[in-house]
Amino acid sequence: MTRHICTIRLKQLLPEVFAARKDLDSDVWQQDLTLERGKTYLIEAASGTGKSSLLSFLYGYRHDYTGQILFDEDDTRTYSVGQWVDTRCRHLSILWQELRLFPELTALENVLIKNNLTHHQTREQIDQWFERLGIADKREALIGQMSFGQQQRVALIRTLCQPADFIMADEPISHLDDRNAAVMAELLQQEATRQGAAIIATSIGKRLPLNYDHTLRL
Amino acid sequence: MTLVWKLLRRHISIAQFAGFTLASLIGMSIVMIGMQFYTDTQAIYQADDSFMNGDYLIVSKRVADRNTFTGAKSSFSTDELDELKAQPFVESVGTFAPATFSVSAGVRMPSIGGLSTDMFFESVDDQFVDAMTADWSWQEGQQEIPIILPRDYLDLYNFGFAQSRNLPEVSEGIITTIQMDIRIRGNHKTAVYKGRIVGFSGRLNTILVPRSFMNWANEIYGAGNDVADVTRIIVKVNNPTDERITKFLTRHDYITNADKLESSKTGYVLKLVVSIVMSVGLLIMILSFYILMLCIYLLVQKNSQKLESLLLLGYSPALVARPYQLLTLSLNTLVFGLSTLILCIVRGLYIRRMADFFPQFDAPGMMTSIGFGLLLLLIISTANAWAVRHKMDQIWHHKS
Numbered sequence: 001m002t003r004h005i006c007t008i009r010l011k012q013l014l015p016e017v018f019a020a021r022k023d024l025d026s027d028v029w030q031q032d033l034t035l036e037r038g039k040t041y042l043i044e045a046a047s048g049t050g051k052s053s054l055l056s057f058l059y060g061y062r063h064d065y066t067g068q069i070l071f072d073e074d075d076t077r078t079y080s081v082g083q084w085v086d087t088r089c090r091h092l093s094i095l096w097q098e099l100r101l102f103p104e105l106t107a108l109e110n111v112l113i114k115n116n117l118t119h120h121q122t123r124e125q126i127d128q129w130f131e132r133l134g135i136a137d138k139r140e141a142l143i144g145q146m147s148f149g150q151q152q153r154v155a156l157i158r159t160l161c162q163p164a165d166f167i168m169a170d171e172p173i174s175h176l177d178d179r180n181a182a183v184m185a186e187l188l189q190q191e192a193t194r195q196g197a198a199i200i201a202t203s204i205g206k207r208l209p210l211n212y213d214h215t216l217r218l
Numbered sequence: 219m220t221l222v223w224k225l226l227r228r229h230i231s232i233a234q235f236a237g238f239t240l241a242s243l244i245g246m247s248i249v250m251i252g253m254q255f256y257t258d259t260q261a262i263y264q265a266d267d268s269f270m271n272g273d274y275l276i277v278s279k280r281v282a283d284r285n286t287f288t289g290a291k292s293s294f295s296t297d298e299l300d301e302l303k304a305q306p307f308v309e310s311v312g313t314f315a316p317a318t319f320s321v322s323a324g325v326r327m328p329s330i331g332g333l334s335t336d337m338f339f340e341s342v343d344d345q346f347v348d349a350m351t352a353d354w355s356w357q358e359g360q361q362e363i364p365i366i367l368p369r370d371y372l373d374l375y376n377f378g379f380a381q382s383r384n385l386p387e388v389s390e391g392i393i394t395t396i397q398m399d400i401r402i403r404g405n406h407k408t409a410v411y412k413g414r415i416v417g418f419s420g421r422l423n424t425i426l427v428p429r430s431f432m433n434w435a436n437e438i439y440g441a442g443n444d445v446a447d448v449t450r451i452i453v454k455v456n457n458p459t460d461e462r463i464t465k466f467l468t469r470h471d472y473i474t475n476a477d478k479l480e481s482s483k484t485g486y487v488l489k490l491v492v493s494i495v496m497s498v499g500l501l502i503m504i505l506s507f508y509i510l511m512l513c514i515y516l517l518v519q520k521n522s523q524k525l526e527s528l529l530l531l532g533y534s535p536a537l538v539a540r541p542y543q544l545l546t547l548s549l550n551t552l553v554f555g556l557s558t559l560i561l562c563i564v565r566g567l568y569i570r571r572m573a574d575f576f577p578q579f580d581a582p583g584m585m586t587s588i589g590f591g592l593l594l595l596l597i598i599s600t601a602n603a604w605a606v607r608h609k610m611d612q613i614w615h616h617k618s
Binding site: 059061081082085088089094096100102104105109112113114116117118162 | 221222224225228524527528530531532533534535611614
């Protein structure tokens, strides 16, 4: 495995469920597209255009697509379980739309369960992020007892607890006010810049406030 | 790992795991106790005769009334020996070589005084004498002759002779320390040797000396080695319970130490019973293994969402399988530990009775049964670990 994944190339990628559709007019589907490390991408989409599917394909969670996804030169269909595990720990980080937090654990534990695996951030850094996102008092609260907006912020901190070449965020601010959205964007941008990582954010309306290099229509 | 455990221990049903532990404990205890009991009883059979195991038969012809008057001998002809050797149940056949010289033995003990008696020697091929090969040898020039006596002789002395004459009883241990004076006469020559009893046999109804001594002494004091008729033979069989043996012996009117054949049969039945009991134990273990697997599968199913999230966080299937693997390993180890404890307690109860019934019983160790329990622990835990891992791989591939 290389030290970094520098490019993600999509070659004629299409979800299998879209195979019968003739009216596709997309910057991503059935195109040859290269996503580069260090750039910032916004993927704009209407509901039902396969936004979450795209991120699941990139993250190796789903494989029900035609075409190819290449990490640098490697077709991800040939990835072994071990390679995917390594990729998810060191190269790709994702903030799921449905967050995938554990309601039985506290906010802090939800973050630590990732950081214990990667040992990427210090405990001080994590505490500091809790402060900046205004949820320091919720650190010991169970996720199940927090609002969705608060949970989104916890999920962001967890997303930042690993080294990454591409950070993907699926509608990360859908339940946040503008001030918190701005703090979140700032943290994300800081961490991406520090690591030289790309950001791939999706939106169906509310955009994460960043300076995007490319905006792609799905 | 503690956070992962905190997540994954959700939905653990104490009742289910207690059920497994109990079932598995019963199964493993039965298997281990069965195996230990078999080992212990085998030791009793072997303690009966340390020189020959149950696979040897001593065969002779029935002495007919007319033999006494006609002087005919009940010896085996070469054809008869060849026929016996050709039987499928026979592994090897040895002959008894009798001494063709006169022997008398004398013992001098402070409390008894002097005893002297005429006696006879016989020998068999050394391959038929199992034990104590170091003791069981004689070289030319050696003054001391090792001897094996029938245990009946000692009983005859202790319970008959000593009682009637108010003489002290002697144990096997003491008698092996006593040296006898062996006087040999023949061919107008006389010699005195020291005889040392190296052991007693419950199966050989004769006084045995090493073959090397017999060959030598027959040449010097007797009529050579080839003149004696073969009246008794020793046969090694591959399965003493084989009914063809009994049929063959009856057809030829041969007699054998049939009670020993019976004890072999008893041993066989015992082996069979223990095997059945152990099979039942194993069956219970297999069923309890399934209970555990069902418990774990149910647990994995209930926690599948969490497991999938952990895999998406970057946890490997091996890493998320580990808590469940450790759980099963701990339970299996607990079961093994408790089974060993139960085995010790149960054995403690029966071993004292065994020792009462069979004074010669030398209790063997528990290594075999504990080792077998350990082997079961390893096999079951490995199978558990594999199954858990397989389940995690299924979750990874969205197949569960």
